[in-house]
Amino acid sequence: MNKDLDKKVPLLEVRDLETAFKIDGQYHNAVDKVSFTVDRGKIVGVVGESGCGKSVMSLSIMKLLPKGAGEILGGEVIFDGKNIEHLSEKEMNKIRGKDISMIFQEPMTSLNPVFTIGYQIEEVLHNHFNISKQDARNQSIKLLKSVGISRAEQVVNEYPHQLSGGMRQRVMIAMAIACQPKLLIADEPTTALDVTVQAQILDLLKDVQSVNDMAIILITHDLGVVAEICDEVIVMYAGEIVERSDVRSLFKNPKHPYTQQLMNSIPKLDAEEEKLGSIKGIVPSLKEMPRVGCKFANRCPKAMPECTEITPVLAEDEKGHEVSCLLFEASKTEEGTKIT
Amino acid sequence: MEVLTEKNTKQTPSKPPKSMSPWAIARRKFVRNKLAMVSSFFLLTVMIMSFLAPYITTIDITRVNIGQMSLPPSGEHWLGTDKSGRDVFVRLLYGGRVSLTVGIAATALIVVFGTVIGSIAGYFGGVVDSVLMRFTDFILNFPFLVFVIVLNAILFGKLSGVWVLIVVISVLGWGGVARLVRSKILSEKENEYILAAISIGCKPSKVIIKHLLPNVLSTIIVQATILFATMIVAESGLSYLGFGVPTEVPSWGNMLSTSRDPDVMQNMPWTWIPPAVVLTLTILSINFIGEGIKDALNPKSYR
Numbered sequence: 001m002n003k004d005l006d007k008k009v010p011l012l013e014v015r016d017l018e019t020a021f022k023i024d025g026q027y028h029n030a031v032d033k034v035s036f037t038v039d040r041g042k043i044v045g046v047v048g049e050s051g052c053g054k055s056v057m058s059l060s061i062m063k064l065l066p067k068g069a070g071e072i073l074g075g076e077v078i079f080d081g082k083n084i085e086h087l088s089e090k091e092m093n094k095i096r097g098k099d100i101s102m103i104f105q106e107p108m109t110s111l112n113p114v115f116t117i118g119y120q121i122e123e124v125l126h127n128h129f130n131i132s133k134q135d136a137r138n139q140s141i142k143l144l145k146s147v148g149i150s151r152a153e154q155v156v157n158e159y160p161h162q163l164s165g166g167m168r169q170r171v172m173i174a175m176a177i178a179c180q181p182k183l184l185i186a187d188e189p190t191t192a193l194d195v196t197v198q199a200q201i202l203d204l205l206k207d208v209q210s211v212n213d214m215a216i217i218l219i220t221h222d223l224g225v226v227a228e229i230c231d232e233v234i235v236m237y238a239g240e241i242v243e244r245s246d247v248r249s250l251f252k253n254p255k256h257p258y259t260q261q262l263m264n265s266i267p268k269l270d271a272e273e274e275k276l277g278s279i280k281g282i283v284p285s286l287k288e289m290p291r292v293g294c295k296f297a298n299r300c301p302k303a304m305p306e307c308t309e310i311t312p313v314l315a316e317d318e319k320g321h322e323v324s325c326l327l328f329e330a331s332k333t334e335e336g337t338k339i340t
Numbered sequence: 341m342e343v344l345t346e347k348n349t350k351q352t353p354s355k356p357p358k359s360m361s362p363w364a365i366a367r368r369k370f371v372r373n374k375l376a377m378v379s380s381f382f383l384l385t386v387m388i389m390s391f392l393a394p395y396i397t398t399i400d401i402t403r404v405n406i407g408q409m410s411l412p413p414s415g416e417h418w419l420g421t422d423k424s425g426r427d428v429f430v431r432l433l434y435g436g437r438v439s440l441t442v443g444i445a446a447t448a449l450i451v452v453f454g455t456v457i458g459s460i461a462g463y464f465g466g467v468v469d470s471v472l473m474r475f476t477d478f479i480l481n482f483p484f485l486v487f488v489i490v491l492n493a494i495l496f497g498k499l500s501g502v503w504v505l506i507v508v509i510s511v512l513g514w515g516g517v518a519r520l521v522r523s524k525i526l527s528e529k530e531n532e533y534i535l536a537a538i539s540i541g542c543k544p545s546k547v548i549i550k551h552l553l554p555n556v557l558s559t560i561i562v563q564a565t566i567l568f569a570t571m572i573v574a575e576s577g578l579s580y581l582g583f584g585v586p587t588e589v590p591s592w593g594n595m596l597s598t599s600r601d602p603d604v605m606q607n608m609p610w611t612w613i614p615p616a617v618v619l620t621l622t623i624l625s626i627n628f629i630g631e632g633i634k635d636a637l638n639p640k641s642y643r
Contacts, residue, residue, distance in 0.1 A: 064538060067465055090543075097540030110532040114362055114554040123550075124540040158359045175540065 009081060010037035011215050012061070012183055017075035019053075019060045021286060028286035030056045030070065032239040035314075038183065043209060043216045045230035045247075047223060047262065051283040053239035054219045058185045061217075062102060063092050080182060098128045101176040105188040107168035111160040117144070117171055118156030124178040143174040146211075147204060166197035170204065177208055184209075185217045190225060202229050223266055227251060235259050238283055238295040241314055245321035255323040257302045294326065302327060362639075366558075369636035376632025379625035386622055390436030397430050413610050420610040422598060431590040432614050438591040439619070442506055443572040449510035450571075451564050454517025455553070461518070462525030463548050473522070480515035487512060489583050501586035509574055513567075520563055524556040558637035565630035569623045576619060592619045 019031040031053045038044050046054050059065050060072055063084075077085045084095060104110040111120060121140035125131050131139070137156065144152035147170040160168060169189060176184055186205065190198040206229050209216055218230060226233055226247065233250045235243040235258065243256040254260045264277030281299045289295060290308070297307040307326055315330035316322045324331055360368075370376060389396065405425035413420040419428035461472040488508050495504045528534070529552060537551045572592075578584030579593025580600075587594060592615040599605045599612035 062539060064535060093541045093543060095541070096538065102536070102539040104532045104536060106532050110536045112533040112537070112551055112555070116359070116361075123537075123542070127541045154359075159361060161362075162359065172536070175536075 012038040013078040015076045018073040045226035048236035052236045098179045101181040103186040147174045366636040373632040379628035393433035435590040442575040446509045446571040454514040458518040458521025462522040569626040
């Protein structure tokens with residue numbers, strides 16, 4: 001009964017999140033009014049080129065933005081029915097690592113070189129539970145085994161420099177799931193690893209997710225990874241969500257020209273063209289970002305004159321596939337035209 | 341040859357794979373450094389002899405013996421006596437005690453103070469950083485000698501002489517350490533494991549003490565050894581000029597200051613050569629130890 005109720009309320013709801021960087025006294029939005037929800041037990045992929053605001057968004061959710069670099073200007077982050085955007089640092093510390101945890105891109109640098117693996121896993125446990133040293137040690141061995149490290153009893157006494165990249169990422173995952181969080185944010189967890197290890201880590205993430213019934217936000221620029229394990233996909237461009245749908249419908253029918261171009265740039269075995277597709281140009285820097293119109297317009301092959309005049313909005317079609325592009329009537333709203 | 345290699349290959353796998361902490365690896369490297377080991381041995385000997393001086397000799401250092409003034413080295417007085425008839429060897433031991441105490445205490449105070457200020461400034465950044473660093477600049481700009489003379493005059497008689505000197509040197513000396521620690525923390529905190537530590541719910545104090553400081557400790561230790569030598573030199577220099585340890589207390593600097601008298605300089609070399617030699621060797625060995633530690637803690641050096 002209770003579970004049904006839980007299922008209806010999304011685990012994480014982000015509303016109009018705005019994170020900006022101050023450059024020469026002016027605010028420039030790196031994350032621009034992003035709204036989305038994450039349901040319990042779902043894996044949501046966030047894709048986009050480098051510089052699209054994916055990482056800044058995830059750091060904003062955890063309130064981990066480094067001081068002086070990036071400020072949350074507005075919006076709400078509602079986690080498990082609680083608005084966590086206004087929590088103090090102290091209260092936030094109780095949530096971090098316990099209810100929401102994070103895996104980082106670089107397994108080589110995300111473990112502290114002067115402590116043993118066991119010590120670092122136990123630290124999470126000691127931070128959030130009143131647990132004895134022996135229990136914590138047993139628990140950390142169990143965790144290491146659950147992420148597929150066979151010599152767990154030895155590894156707890158080893159230092160990060162003695163492990164390979166893949167093993168370190170496994171340790172990071174063990175740390176992240178130590179307190180059985182409800183949400184795991186994985187910021188490009190496989191980018192720094194080689195392809196075979198990538199597949200193993202993705203499998204592991206999926207296993208861990210189904211065992212603990214947690215939700216994962218998987219940030220990546222690899223559409224292959226998304227296709228493999230995600231339930232839902234959010235495509236981000238220049239700090240905005242341009243398309244959002246379930247995985248099947250996105251891969252079958254990508255609507256936004258940006259998504260289409262991203263898919264074109266994946267090498268295909270059966271493709272006849274010799275050249276791999278690429279998207280012309282780069283993501284404009286924060287200072288050059290157009291304030292009116294579609295931000296992708298200058299790189300878009302299907303750009304129309306009105307694209308630089310009307311700002312499209314994210315609109316849903318009947319199947320729940322959301323897209324923000326003027327090629328679709330729904331994106332042209334009063335709101336958009338008013339700005340011009 | 342062949343036998344030897346065979347033996348080696350056989351021996352290595354039989355050893356159980358033992359995890360060495362970064363500190364254990366550094367210790368092993370340090371022990372292999374001959375110069376550093378000899379220096380450590382020398383420094384340790386000097387320290388032990390100085391601090392155990394009251395047990396080694398029973399001669400009263402303050403007693404003036406007019407009957408035995410200015411005697412050259414002999415069986416009774418190994419290094420002779422000075423102009424007041426005091427035994428030079430005994431004074432050398434007691435002098436080491438004072439000089440080393442000043443060095444150790446001042447270094448400890450400076451390192452603690454500098455590390456606290458530097459790590460807070462580096463970690464929190466922003467306004468905290470600006471305020472603390474401007475304060476550090478202010479301290480670094482103080483004219484050292486003038487301040488020492490003034491403070492010595494103010495505190496004279498209220499605190500025992502040696503401790504006045506220690507406090508004065510430390511109060512003025514922590515700026516460099518604070519800057520160094522701040523810069524190391526600034527670069528170290530950019531590492532992802534710090535973000536990871538925050539993301540598992542560590543408080544700022546815990547991040548600084550448990551995650552950042554152990555990673556900058558190597559720099560602090562090396563800096564501390566160099567400081568130790570500098571502080572001994574500072575004590576000697578000030579005492580030589582007459583602004584350091586009160587003259588009735590023997591210290592290496594005070595012993596050297598007697599050589600300001602041309603007569604002593606020319607005709608009584610046994611009163612000033614020993615402290616000069618011991619001082620030089622001590623500082624040299626501290627610097628060698630510092631170099632050794634630096635090498636040992638540097639993961640890129642293989643000795």
